[in-house]
Amino acid sequence: MNTTVDRLPAQQQPSPLSSRLPLSQAQPAVRAARHHAAKVLTGWGIDTAVIDDALVVISELITNAILHTRNGPAELQLRIQSQQLVIEVTDSCTDSVNSTVPRDDSDDDHGRGLAIVNALACAFGCQRLPGGKTVWAQMALQTQSV
Structure with a gap:
């Protein structure tokens, strides 16, 4: 797992496959994001196993945004870049994501979201923005054979 903090994946050129979904606290953001992503990724022809993992990552990132931001998540962005799916959740919380992934044997009921993202993504990180x-998380478009 390659974790990078304070840097978005470099985008060489605009991807023809990209989607943005504004989210608000007033709507069920996690459900809306999962529904939108499933529809978009299926339309792009992404493998079902990759979609299933992506929906888990999206759920965790949106949930974290809801829990740590008064105004809820602002936006979900999906794009294909360099043969990878890039998932980005932008919110209005100025705190950076702690890059430390909790231990798997923790008895705490909370704090496992980034460990799940870490397990499913090729890389993830956080880019601070004004306000x-x-x-973000990057995921391989091909499922790994065991």
Whole structure:
């Protein structure tokens, strides 16, 4: 797992496959994001196993944004870049994501979201922005055979 903090994945050129979904506290943000992502990724022809993992990552990132931001998540962005799916959640919380992933044997009921993202993504990180941040994850488009 490659974790990078305070840097978004470099985008060489605009991807023809990209999608943005504004989210608000007034709507069920996690459900809306999962529904949108499933529809978009299916339309792009992404493998079902990759979609399933991406929906878990999206759920964790949106949930973290809701828990740590008074105004809720601001936006979900999906794009294909360099043969990878890039998931970005932008919110208005100025705190950076702690890059420390909790131990798997923790008895705490909370704090496992980034460990789940860490397990499913090729890389993830956080980019601070004026008035907020973007937390991102990159996922391989091909499922790994065991």
